[in-house]
Amino acid sequence: MIKEKIDDFYLSKQRDRDKEHFYITDAGKCPRSVYFQFKKIPKKPMDARVMRVFEHGDHTHLRIISSLFSLGLVKATEIDIPNKEFIHGRADVIITIDGEPYVVEIKSMNSSSFSRLEAPDPDHYKQIQMYLYFFNIKKGIVLYENKNTQELKEFAVDYDETTVRDILEKFHILMEQIKSNIIPSVNNVDTWKCNYCAYAEECKKY
Numbered sequence: 001m002i003k004e005k006i007d008d009f010y011l012s013k014q015r016d017r018d019k020e021h022f023y024i025t026d027a028g029k030c031p032r033s034v035y036f037q038f039k040k041i042p043k044k045p046m047d048a049r050v051m052r053v054f055e056h057g058d059h060t061h062l063r064i065i066s067s068l069f070s071l072g073l074v075k076a077t078e079i080d081i082p083n084k085e086f087i088h089g090r091a092d093v094i095i096t097i098d099g100e101p102y103v104v105e106i107k108s109m110n111s112s113s114f115s116r117l118e119a120p121d122p123d124h125y126k127q128i129q130m131y132l133y134f135f136n137i138k139k140g141i142v143l144y145e146n147k148n149t150q151e152l153k154e155f156a157v158d159y160d161e162t163t164v165r166d167i168l169e170k171f172h173i174l175m176e177q178i179k180s181n182i183i184p185s186v187n188n189v190d191t192w193k194c195n196y197c198a199y200a201e202e203c204k205k206y
Contacts, residue, residue: 022175024081024089024130027167028123031174031184032206036199038178043198060108060145065093068104075101081134086175091131103131103140114146120155126167132159 019037026034036043068074073095081089093104105128107121120128120142128140140157177184183206186194194200 021084022087022171024087024127025123026171027126027130030186030193030197031170031177032186032203033197033199034174035178035184036202039181041199041202044201045198056147057108060147061092061106064106064143064145068093068095073097079135081131083134087130087134087171089127089130089134091135094135094137100139101137103128103135103137105131105140105142106145107142108145108147111146111148114144114148114151114153117144117153120157125157126163128157129160129163130167132157133164 019034019040022034065074065077075094075096077093079091079094081087081091091103092106095102095104105124107124109117119125124142128142132138132140138159140159142155142157144153144155145151146153174184176182186203194203197203
């Protein structure tokens with residue numbers, strides 16, 4: 001009854017947009033999945049539950065940013081990166097503490113993942129490094145909230161030029177592969193993610 005109607009509501013909002021440029025979030029993704037998205041390869045639709053999970057994350061962002069506003073720390077929110085030649089992205093929030101700017105990346109996760117967290121997730125680390133690069137800010141914070149308990153963890157991050165150069169080089173290589181119709185290799189470091197990839201079935205063909 002109601003469950004089916006709610007699921008249908010979320011599924012009706014699912015739209016695939018043409019991909020014409022990279023996003024900051026692509027920095028941690030398997031290059032083959034990004035390639036498939038550029039090439040409009042059919043993928044498994046996202047189910048309604050996962051869409052609600054993402055929406056919950058959006059509300060977490062808004063609630064935490066509201067707290068930062070109340071504390072008088074916010075310099076800007078939802079800021080598009082400058083110089084968007086072939087990479088686009090939008091930082092969650094930039095704050096100022098003792099006169100020094102910080103890019104803050106806000107994430108939420110379940111209790112199991114949260115309890116094991118002792119450093120920023122590698123994908124999230126790459127994302128905030130790219131924001132630091134584009135905004136020319138030297139320090140960042142990755143802030144995590146436990147979805148089950150609302151407990152917080154934060155990790156301070158300094159700008160790492162070596163990491164940024166590596167990410168930009170991989171983006172350039174991937175763009176050439178896209179232009180030349182060369183299917184990239186699977187990201188062997190994160191093959192466990194293949195089980196959750198929307199392109200898993202298509203990927204097996206190559």
